[in-house]
Amino acid sequence: MQNGAEKPSFLVLENYIGGKFIPGRSHIDSYDPSTGEVYCKVPDSGEEEVDAAVAAAKKAFPDWSARSPQQRADVLNKLADLIEANMEDFVQAESRDQGKTLMFARTVDIPRSVYNFRFFASSVLHHTTDCSQIGHMGCLNYTVRCPVGVAGLISPWNLPLYLLTWKIAPAIATGNTVVAKPSEMTSVTAWMMCKLMQQAGVPPGVVNLVFGTGPRAGDALVAHADVPLISFTGSSATAQRITERSAPYCKKLSLELGGKNPAIIFADADMEQCIETTIRSSFSNQGEICLCTSRIYVERSIYSEFLQKFVAAAKKWKTGSPSDSQNNNGALISKEHLEKVRGFVALAKSEGAIIHCGEGVDQLDLPAHNKSGYFMPATVISGLPDSSRVMQEEIFGPVTCISPFDSEEEAVARGNDVRYGLSATVWSRDVGRVHRVAERLQAGLVWTNCWLVRDLNLPFGGMKSSGVGREGGKDSYHFFTEVKSITIKH
Ligand code: NAD
Numbered sequence: 001m002q003n004g005a006e007k008p009s010f011l012v013l014e015n016y017i018g019g020k021f022i023p024g025r026s027h028i029d030s031y032d033p034s035t036g037e038v039y040c041k042v043p044d045s046g047e048e049e050v051d052a053a054v055a056a057a058k059k060a061f062p063d064w065s066a067r068s069p070q071q072r073a074d075v076l077n078k079l080a081d082l083i084e085a086n087m088e089d090f091v092q093a094e095s096r097d098q099g100k101t102l103m104f105a106r107t108v109d110i111p112r113s114v115y116n117f118r119f120f121a122s123s124v125l126h127h128t129t130d131c132s133q134i135g136h137m138g139c140l141n142y143t144v145r146c147p148v149g150v151a152g153l154i155s156p157w158n159l160p161l162y163l164l165t166w167k168i169a170p171a172i173a174t175g176n177t178v179v180a181k182p183s184e185m186t187s188v189t190a191w192m193m194c195k196l197m198q199q200a201g202v203p204p205g206v207v208n209l210v211f212g213t214g215p216r217a218g219d220a221l222v223a224h225a226d227v228p229l230i231s232f233t234g235s236s237a238t239a240q241r242i243t244e245r246s247a248p249y250c251k252k253l254s255l256e257l258g259g260k261n262p263a264i265i266f267a268d269a270d271m272e273q274c275i276e277t278t279i280r281s282s283f284s285n286q287g288e289i290c291l292c293t294s295r296i297y298v299e300r301s302i303y304s305e306f307l308q309k310f311v312a313a314a315k316k317w318k319t320g321s322p323s324d325s326q327n328n329n330g331a332l333i334s335k336e337h338l339e340k341v342r343g344f345v346a347l348a349k350s351e352g353a354i355i356h357c358g359e360g361v362d363q364l365d366l367p368a369h370n371k372s373g374y375f376m377p378a379t380v381i382s383g384l385p386d387s388s389r390v391m392q393e394e395i396f397g398p399v400t401c402i403s404p405f406d407s408e409e410e411a412v413a414r415g416n417d418v419r420y421g422l423s424a425t426v427w428s429r430d431v432g433r434v435h436r437v438a439e440r441l442q443a444g445l446v447w448t449n450c451w452l453v454r455d456l457n458l459p460f461g462g463m464k465s466s467g468v469g470r471e472g473g474k475d476s477y478h479f480f481t482e483v484k485s486i487t488i489k490h
Pocket residue numbers: 154155156157158159163181182183184212213214215217218219222233234235236237238239241242256257258259289290394396422462466467
C-alpha cells in the first residue's frame with residue numbers, strides 16, 4: 001500500500017457458531033467473478049472451528065429435537081419471511097459472489113431458497129409412519145422416526161443459497177441440528193442468512209455455519225465422530241473422498257453429484273418449443289447447473305434444420321455484465337474454471353469438431369470494468385465421436401454438443417453411454433415413445449417436452465456416478481430421520 005493510498009475495504013465474513021459470530025483466524029480471498037477482483041475474505045476454518053460448531057450443535061439437539069414439528073415449522077416459516085423481506089440484498093449478493101445475472105438470482109436462486117424453507121415447514125407436518133395389523137402375534141407393531149443428530153451439510157458454488165437451504169430446511173424441520181459448510185467461493189449469502197437466525201427464533205446451536213475450504217473445514221466435518229450424517233452436493237471426485245473418509249464411522253450419506261445430461265430430440269418434436277427450452281437447458285446460469293444439457297442427440301431427418309436454428313438461437317443468448325438485464329449469462333465462477341471449460345473447447349477443436357459459435361468464434365463486447373471477468377459466450381459444438389472426453393466428461397460451462405441419430409434404440413444407447421446418470425430430456429409428441437424412452441434412460445430425472453420443472457415432493461438425485469440416495473419431500477424426511485420399529489405386547 002502506497003503512502004496516503006486508501007486501503008481496499010473487503011467484506012469480511014465470520015463463522016456462526018452457537019448463535020454467535022466468531023471472527024476467523026485466517027482468511028481465503030473470494031473474488032467477484034465479473035471483475036476478477038478480490039472483494040471478500042472468507043474464514044479459513046479447520047478442525048478447531050468445526051469441533052466448536054459440532055459441540056454447539058450437539059448441545060442444542062435435545063431441546064430442538066424435542067419440539068413438535070409445528071413449533072419447528074413456525075421457525076422455518078419465519079426465516080423464509082425474513083429472507084423474502086431482504087430479497088433484493090440477497091439477490092445482489094448472490095450475483096456478485098457467483099457471477100450469475102441479477103435476473104437469475106432474482107427469479108431462481110433466492111425465491112427458491114425462500115420456498116425451500118416454506119416447503120419443508122409444510123411437508124414435515126404431513127408424514128405418517130407404519131403400523132402392522134393389530135393383533136399380529138399378539139402385539140401392536142408400529143414405526144416412529146427420530147432425527148439423526150448433528151447433520152453435516154456441504155454445498156457447492158453454482159446455486160449457493162438455493163442448494164444450502166435445500167439441505168438446512170429438511171434437516172432442521174425433522175429435528176436435527178446442523179453444521180453447514182458452503183463453498184469457499186460463494187459463502188456470502190449463507191453468512192447473511194445467519195444474521196436472520198436469531199430474529200427468526202432459531203435457537204443458538206441449531207444452525208452453525210463454518211466457512212472454509214473442502215480439504216480443511218469440509219474434511220474435518222466429514223471425519224468428525226459426532227456427525228452421523230453427511231448431505232453433500234458437489235463433484236463426483238469429492239464424493240469419492242467423502243465416502244472414504246466417512247466409511248470408518250458408517251455415516252448416513254446422501255451424495256448429489258455431477259451430470260452429463262442428454263437431450264433426445266425426435267423428428268416429431270415441437271421444434272420451436274424444443275429449441276427455446278434446450279437453449280435454456282444448455283446455457284442457463286452459464287451452464288453451471290448440474291442438470292444442464294450438454295449432449296444433444298437429434299433425429300437425422302431434422303438434424304440440419306435443428307442445428308441451424310439452434311446455433312442462431314445460441315448466438316442471441318447474450319453474455320456480459322451480470323447487472324445488465326439484457327444479458328442471459330454473467331461470468332463463470334473462477335479463472336481456473338473458465339480455463340478448464342475453454343480447455344474442453346480447445347480439445348474439441350483439436351479432435352476436428354466444428355465450433356459453430358461462442359468460444360474462439362464470437363467476441364464478447366464487455367464494459368471496461370468487466371474486462372478481467374471470467375466470461376465465456378454460449379458455445380455449440382458438433383462433429384465429435386461419443387468417445388471424446390468432451391462428450392463423456394462434465395464440463396459445467398456454457399458448452400453443448402450436437403450429434404445426429406437414426407433410431408430410438410441408438411438414441412437410448414448413446415444417451416446412456418456415459419458414467420453419469422443425473423437427468424435427461426426427451427422431445428417427441430408420441431406419448432408411447434416418450435414413455436418408452438424415459439423408462440429406459442439411466443437418469444434420476446427425465447423431463448419430456450420441458451426442463452427443470454420441479455415438484456419438490458418427488459425424489460431428486462442421480463444414478464451411477466451422479467449420486468447416491470435421493471432428496472425431496474418424503475425422501476429428505478427418510479434421509480434426515482432414523483426409523484425405529486416398536487412392538488408392544490398386549
Ligand atoms: P466440489 O466437489 O469441488 O465442492 C463442493 C463442496 O465440497 C464445496 O463446499 C467444497 O469446499 C467441498 N469439498 C471439497 N473437497 C472436500 C473434501 N475433501 N471434504 C469435504 N468437502 C469438500 O464441487 P463444486 O466445484 O463446488 O461444484 C460443482 C459440482 O457440483 C459439479 O460437479 C456439479 O454437477 C455438482 N452439482 C451437483 C448437483 C446435484 O444436485 N446433483 C447440484 C449442483 C452441483
